[in-house]
Amino acid sequence: MSLLKxxxxxxxxxxxxxxxxxxQSAVMPLLHLAQLKTGFVSRADIDELTGITGLSxxxxxxxxxxxTLYHDAPGGKIRIQxxxxxACDLRGAKDYLRSVCxxxxxxxxxxTSDGMVEIEEVKCLAACDRAPxxxxxxxxxxEYHENQTPEKTLxxxxxxxxxxxxxxxxxxxx
Amino acid sequence: xxxxxxxxHRDIPGLNQLKTYIANGxxxxxxxxxxxxxxxxxxxxxxxxxxxxxxxxxxxxxVKWSFLPKTIWPHYVVCNADESEPGTFKDRELxxxxxxxxxxxxxxASYAVEAHDAYIYFRGEFAEIxxxxxxxxxxxxxxxxxxxxxxxxxxxxxxxxxxxAGAYIxxxxxxxxxxxxxxxxxxxxxxxxxxxxxxxDKPTVINNVETLANLPYxxxxxxxxxxxxxxxxxxxxxxxxxxxxxKNPGNYELPLGSTxxxxxxxxxGGILNDAKIKAIMPAGASSxxxxxxxxMLDIPMEYEATSAVGAPLGSASVIVLDExxxxxxxxxxxxxxxxHESCGKCTPCREGTYWMSHxxxxxxxxxxxxxxxxxxxxxxxxxxxxxxxxxxxxxxxAVLSGITHFRADFEARLEK
Numbered sequence: 346m347s348l349l350k351x352x353x354x355x356x357x358x359x360x361x362x363x364x365x366x367x368x369q370s371a372v373m374p375l376l377h378l379a380q381l382k383t384g385f386v387s388r389a390d391i392d393e394l395t396g397i398t399g400l401s402x403x404x405x406x407x408x409x410x411x412x413t414l415y416h417d418a419p420g421g422k423i424r425i426q427x428x429x430x431x432a433c434d435l436r437g438a439k440d441y442l443r444s445v446c447x448x449x450x451x452x453x454x455x456x457t458s459d460g461m462v463e464i465e466e467v468k469c470l471a472a473c474d475r476a477p478x479x480x481x482x483x484x485x486x487x488e489y490h491e492n493q494t495p496e497k498t499l500x501x502x503x504x505x506x507x508x509x510x511x512x513x514x515x516x517x518x519x
Numbered sequence: 520x521x522x523x524x525x526x527x528h529r530d531i532p533g534l535n536q537l538k539t540y541i542a543n544g545x546x547x548x549x550x551x552x553x554x555x556x557x558x559x560x561x562x563x564x565x566x567x568x569x570x571x572x573x574x575x576x577x578x579x580x581x582v583k584w585s586f587l588p589k590t591i592w593p594h595y596v597v598c599n600a601d602e603s604e605p606g607t608f609k610d611r612e613l614x615x616x617x618x619x620x621x622x623x624x625x626x627x628a629s630y631a632v633e634a635h636d637a638y639i640y641f642r643g644e645f646a647e648i649x650x651x652x653x654x655x656x657x658x659x660x661x662x663x664x665x666x667x668x669x670x671x672x673x674x675x676x677x678x679x680x681x682x683x684a685g686a687y688i689x690x691x692x693x694x695x696x697x698x699x700x701x702x703x704x705x706x707x708x709x710x711x712x713x714x715x716x717x718x719x720d721k722p723t724v725i726n727n728v729e730t731l732a733n734l735p736y737x738x739x740x741x742x743x744x745x746x747x748x749x750x751x752x753x754x755x756x757x758x759x760x761x762x763x764x765x766k767n768p769g770n771y772e773l774p775l776g777s778t779x780x781x782x783x784x785x786x787x788g789g790i791l792n793d794a795k796i797k798a799i800m801p802a803g804a805s806s807x808x809x810x811x812x813x814x815m816l817d818i819p820m821e822y823e824a825t826s827a828v829g830a831p832l833g834s835a836s837v838i839v840l841d842e843x844x845x846x847x848x849x850x851x852x853x854x855x856x857x858x859h860e861s862c863g864k865c866t867p868c869r870e871g872t873y874w875m876s877h878x879x880x881x882x883x884x885x886x887x888x889x890x891x892x893x894x895x896x897x898x899x900x901x902x903x904x905x906x907x908x909x910x911x912x913x914x915x916x917a918v919l920s921g922i923t924h925f926r927a928d929f930e931a932r933l934e935k
Contacts, residue, residue, distance in 0.1 A: 362638075362680075369701035376684070377643075408701065408702070412686050413685030435849075468605070468685070469804075471602050471611045474762050
């Protein structure tokens with residue numbers, strides 16, 4: 346379904362934020378909207394956004410490629426982002442990430458073979474006083490999980506995986 | 520009685536509810552500003568307060584506002600809510616728990632420079648915070664605090680939000696403007712400065728969240744009252760984000776000029792496991808490493824004093840290292856951060872951070888020789904004063920100070 350059909354009021358609301366002659370400014374919020382439910386921006390989305398923003402497909406792809414939080418391919422249903430920057434590392438974030446990854450049998454940036462869990466090593470999440478921590482993303486739901494241990498995180502993953510399987514909800518794949 | 524001004528929500532439960540904020544005097548200042556003061560009155564009060572930008576540069580806020588030419592319109596106000604410096608988590612607390620004070624400040628700033636549209640630029644990871652602030656903006660519009668003909672005057676103001684998507688460089692104000700305009704966040708050549716040609720090529724003021732959160736207090740109590748805290752050159756209180764190897768990490772609002780010792784040992788409870796303190800990074804990953812000698816611990820945390828020892832205060836995100844921390848590992852971490860976040864626009868930063876990361880990685884993996892330490896120092900020195908924006912310059916701070924003060928930590932990692 347086209348974005349305009351799926352999100353008519355949201356798109357109108359986004360365009361209203363910027364002066365009428367500055368439509369290109371809407372590209373970032375529109376990309377967030379495009380990947381809100383699916384977890385990634387498709388080629389069809391890009392083509393449609395050229396019409397809305399007046400930008401070329403190349404210019405939009407440049408924005409997708411430049412910013413870390415835009416995705417051009419489907420990710421895991423449960424996306425887990427762990428900060429390992431200096432302040433978090435001083436509280437054990439790297440060892441924590443290594444241990445969680447080992448238990449899941451994947452490396453940072455990879456998705457488990459069942460497509461459920463994707464784990465990413467990300468830059469500062471502005472919660473350095475409560476490290477180790479991760480941000481989870483399931484569909485359009487984002488949440489911070491602070492003061493973590495590998496055990497705590499794995500328990501959470503287990504319960505989320507079970508409840509997603511039960512409801513048959515698509516998470517980032519919908 | 521507590522003296523908290525910015526972190527007032529810790530004393531007043533539910534301050535992030537509009538009715539609680541209003542019951543505690545919220546938006547009275549805003550109403551008074553719009554109905555009784557001229558824009559220049561507001562500007563002069565802020566100038567007299569001596570408030571300095573809390574995002575890192577410490578530039579006087581009122582002076583920054585006064586650069587906007589009155590011959591080019593419209594004017595814009597942009598709030599920098601891109602808080603991305605590793606070790607910084609103060610704006611997040613303000614936006615979550617004391618959001619109306621920040622918004623009221625942003626409204627006051629807009630009135631002072633006669634802007635009718637203002638934008639808040641959030642980092643992409645703050646999507647939830649953006650959503651809540653959007654709701655609050657709608658709420659304020661429906662109650663008549665934002666919108667057209669405010670309080671029966673001719674003044675109108677709308678606040679819009681814009682969500683980034685994961686790029687540290689967008690905290691640099693011209694890269695931030697590029698990002699709002701729908702492009703890659705790469706810094707612009709200056710001049711022209713944003714005050715003259717900023718957002719959409721129009722005069723623009725860009726202020727940090729914490730800077731703006733100070734304004735309701737300054738306009739309500741007056742510049743003199745604001746100056747009762749802090750030092751003559753760095754007046755007011757500041758939120759210090761304390762992290763690293765301390766017992767009680769967190770945000771602490773203290774008068775500017777408080778010492779590192781007070782922050783780390785009195786408020787932060789001292790070092791984890793009562794280990795020995797080794798070094799301080801006063802400005803997050805962008806910091807110079809200060810060896811934590813008795814003398815350094817007594818340095819007042821204000822803009823001039825820390826700069827005098829070669830370690831600008833920046834956003835005052837104080838990361839503490841204890842004796843268990845190897846500086847080579849830490850430097851490897853900061854260098855990788857800057858390599859990832861370099862926007863690629865200028866060669867010294869793009870190539871410099873890339874090659875530094877190879878050397879620090881080699882040292883960390885135990886495959887480096889003594890010459891590699893010198894090589895790292897040489898690469899960093901060659902970047903100095905040659906980068907297009909501050910990111911490149913920040914990337915070498917921990918490298919150069921780390922090698923100067925803690926060379927043994929690097930040597931300990933060399934091939935045996």
